[in-house]
Amino acid sequence: MNLKEKNKYKSDFKKELDMFADKLEKYVSTDNGDWTVKGFIDVYKNIYTISSDTKIVSKILEIHIFPQILQFADSIGYKIILAEKQNWYPDLTFVKKDNEEVKFALDIKTTFRRNDKTAGFTLGSHGGYFKERDKDKNIQFPYNQYTGHYCLGVIYTRTDVSDDLAETEIYQVQELQEEYETPKKKVGERSVTTVKNLKSITSVIKDFDFFAAEKWKIASDKQGSGNTANIGSIFDIDDLKNENGIFSKLGEEWFDEYWINHGSAIIVKDGKPTKITTLKDFLEFKNRKELLSKIVAKTKGNKTLSKKVAVKKSSKKTALKKFPKKKGGKK
Template identity: 60%
Template sequence: MSKLSNSGIKEKFSNSLSVFVERMKEYVSTDNGEWSVKGFIDIYRNIYTISSDTKIVSKILEVHLFPLILQFAEEHKYFIVLAEHQNWYPDLSFVSKDNPDIKFAVDFKTTYRDIGSPGHVNGFTLGSHGTYFKNRTSTKNIQFPYDEYSGHFCLGIIYTRSDVKNIDETQIINVKELDDKHAANLQINQRRVHKVESLRSITSVIKDFQFFVCEKWRLASDRQGSGNTANIGSITFIEDILQGRGIFSKLGEDWFDEYWMNYGLTTMKRKGTTIRITRLEDFIDFKGGDTNLIVPLITKKRIKEEL
C-alpha cells in the first residue's frame, strides 16, 4: 500500500472515530455530568461503591464503552481483535472486513484533571518503546507486528475525580427505588447497609468527561511515562492534548519513531563526557535536524510558577 493511499485511509478512520466519540459523553454521563455507573450490584440489589483507583476506573470505563465501540466497528466495516494478554499492545485492533491488510491500533487512555495544576491532567503512557517498537516485525507483546498497522491511535477520556470527602469507598447502599425487601435489615461484616431513595442520589466517583481521538505520536513528550519501565510519556496540558499538539507535532511521525527507537541508546559527547541522549533537543541537534520545530512542553511547573 502506498504512503498516499495509506494516509487517506488513516485520515478517514481518524475522522470517523472522532465524530463517533462525540456520542460517548452522553452514553456515560447523567444530566448533571456525573458518571452513570454508580457501583457494583449483588443479587440482593445492594450497591457497592466503586473505588476511585485509576486502574479500576479505567477498566470499568472500557467495559462500559465497549458496546459503542462494537457499534462503530460494525458501521464502518471493521472487526475488532482484542489484545490476547493484559499487557499486550494495543487494547483494540480494528481490521478492515474488505481488506484485512488495513489495521488500526487503538488504545484506551484515561486520565484525570490535576487539581493542583490547573489546565493539566495527571498524564498517561503511550505504549512501550521496547522490543516491538524497535523491531517493527516483532510479535512480542503486540497483537500484530507494529508495521502492519496503518495508524496508531489513542481514544482518550479526561475526567474529574469527585471530592473523596463525599464518597465512602467501603459503603454498601440499598436503593429504595429497586424495592428489595430482602436487604432491608441486612448487615454485612457488622456494617448496616445505607439506604437511599434513588440510584441518582449516589455520588459517582468521577464526572465531567472529555473525549478525544488522536494519533499517539502527536500526544508524545520526549520523556518516559513511568519509572524504570520502557513507556513513552505523554504531554499533560489539556488544550495541547485536545489539539494533538505534542512535542513532535511539527517534526512529524518519523522523528517520533527515530527518537524513541534510540531513546537512551544513542550517545553524544558533551564537555568531554559521553552521555546518553534522553532529550529531544539533544537528539535533533545530534542528527542535524531543525530544533526550531520542537513544540515546547507546557509543564505543570511552569503553570504553577506563573500563578
C-alpha cells in the first residue's frame, strides 16, 4: 500500500467514525441526557443500581454500545476482531473485508469530567509492541501492520460520586409489576425502594460527549499513569474533540520517535545527565529547536498557541511590569 492509498483509507475511515460517534449520544441517553442504563435486573424484577466506579461504568458502556459498533463496522465494509486477551492492544481491530491489508486499531476510552473543561485518558503502552513494531506480543497484529490507530472517546459526568458498591440501591418498579404481584420490602437484609417507573431511578452518569480521534493527535508528552509505561492524553475537552494535542502540528513521526525514546534518551541539564521526559527537551536533544514553535500548548482564554508564542507573550508582560510606561511619552 502506497502513502496516497493509506491516507485515503485513513481519511474515509475517520470520516465514517466521526459520523458514528455523533450518533452514539442519542443511543445511550434519555431526552434529558441521563444514561439509559439504570442497573441490573433479576428474575424477580429487582433493579440493582451500579456504582460510578470508572472500571464498572466503562465495561458496561462498552457492552452497551458494542452492538452498534458491530453494525457500524459491517455498514462500512469492515469486520471486527476482538483482542484475544484482556490486556492486549487494541480493544477492536477493524479489517477491511475486500482488502485485509487495511487494518485499523480502535480503543474505546471512557472517563468522567474533572470539571467543565478537562478530562483525560491513557492511550496505550509506549513499550513492548510500540517499540518492537514487527512483533505481536500483547497486540492483536504487529503495530506496523495497522493503517491507523484511533480512539473512540466517551466523556461523561458522574451523578453519583461514590465508588462504593455498598452505596448501591435496590428498586422495584411499578410499571414492571403485574397486578397480582406484591412489591417486596426487602431482599435479604437490604431494603427495596418502590418507584413508579424506570425513569424515576437516577442514572449514575449523564451528559455524554462521544468523539473519534487519531491516537497521536490527542497524545501529551507525559505518561498517563505513575509506574506503567502508558502514554497520557491531553486534558482539555475541546482539544481532545478537535485532535489538538501537543504533537498535532509536528506529525505522527515525532510522536512515534519521542515515545519510543521516552525515559531512555539522556540530555545534560545544568551539568547533570537527565532522562528526557518532555517534548521540548527531546527536540533540543535532536538539535531541532526550529520545531519548538510547533509544540501545541494551552494558554488563557482556552486558545491554543505554540509554546514559542506563549513564551514571547509572557516575556512581554513581565517586561511591562518591570518597566511600565510613564505618562508624558517617556519610559
